[in-house]
Amino acid sequence: MVNNEINEKLVECANIQKGDIVLEIGPGTGSLTNSLVEAGAHVIAVEKDPAMxxxxxxxxxxSGLVEVVNEDFMKWRIRTSIExxxxxxxxxxIxxxxxxxxxxxxxxxxxPVVKRILPMGDIFSSMVLLLQDEAAYRLIDMSPQASNYRSISLFVQFFSVAQYEMKVSRSNFFxxxxxxxxxxxFNIKSALDYPSVSxxxxxxxxxxxxxxEKRKMLxxxxxxxxxPAKIRNALKSVNLDETARPAELTLDQFVALYNALDASKENHPVDCT
Incomplete structure (x- = not known):
């Protein structure tokens, strides 16, 4: 359970307006749900625990504003259910x-939730989460060489524009x-806004x-x-040093490297999975 002022801050950060349709994952006892309902949102609450x-x-x-789905979100068939x-x-x-x-x-x-939601920009427009502070930095730190920089950072940047809104002291939780x-x-991108890859x-x-093995050279x-020769040629073609390591590359540089490696293929099937 979390301090109600934090629930209201979540609603504010999400810019919830009357009539919005909101997906809430793991509503628990419904404290955040209540703040969403008070803001006039229609809530689809996916809760794994039958009692909850x-x-x-x-x-x-x-209220007439809350639809409850008693399922594990990670197994929930999102597209079928949203239809x-x-x-x-x-x-x-409505x-x-x-x-x-x-x-x-x-x-x-x-x-896992971030990886499920962000690629669905045709369904979801935005996502606001309350999560562990350390995990938040891992998701949004887009700076090469930063200690938190890893593949999930690139995933988030590829599919969205993410922003750290505020720290929430542990004293707000019970x-x-x-x-x-x-x-x-997260402002979730549409497919037209993704970096160009095949x-x-x-x-x-x-x-x-x-x-x-991010300490290894690419x-x-x-x-x-x-x-090896193909990798060396691709690195050279996008102006990267042969000794470059993954933690040194920006998203744009990874895209350029991927496209350089992909350029020798005869076919370029489009796969948006």
Missing amino acids: AELIMERFQD YFRNHYSAKG PFKQIKVVSNLPFNITT PRPNVDGAIIS STKSFFTLVNMAFA RNSLEHKHP
């Missing part, structure tokens, strides 16, 4: 637009955790391979996928 899901149903049944809700809201005369995600996430599922929290916002899936295969970490 029933509690949310009972607490907000008279159901599109029809559901349309039948009630305009259906892109969904905002607002959630006080369990700290241990932050990265029971009190051993770490501070933070509010972070396949996002293949691009992140390369990025993850590079960061698997020419060594990528040799399992590409011949």
Whole structure:
């Protein structure tokens, strides 16, 4: 449970307006849900725990603004379910637009949730999360050579514009955790705004391979996928040193390197998975 002032700050950071459709992951006892309802949002609350899901149903049944899904979000079929809700809201005369995600996430599922939501810019317009402070910095630190810079930093930058909104002292939580929290916002990009690569899936295969041993030089970490000469030529063609390491490259430089390695292929299938 979190101090209600923090819930109101989450609503404010998400710029919730009356009539917005909001996805809340893990509503728990419904303290954030209540702030969203007070702001006039239609809430789709996905709760794994059956007892908590029933509690949310009972607490907000008279509001007419909360739909409860008793499922594990990581197994929830997002696109199929959102299509159901599109029809559901349309039948009630509620305009259906892109969904905002607002959630006080369990700290241990932050990265998996981010990886599920951000590539769906056709469904979601923004996401505001309350999460562990250290995890927040890992997600938004876009500076090469920074201690938190890793593949997830590039993933976030590829699919969104992220911003650290504020630190949340551990004293705002009950029971009190051993770490501070933070509010972070994501303006989710549409596919037209992604960096230009032939396949996002293949691009992140390369990025993850590079960061698997981020202290290694790229020419060594990528040799399992590409011949050494091809890697050297690609590095040279994009003005990168042969001794370059993954933690030294910006997103744009990774995109350039990927495209240089990809240029020798005869076909360029478009894959937006």
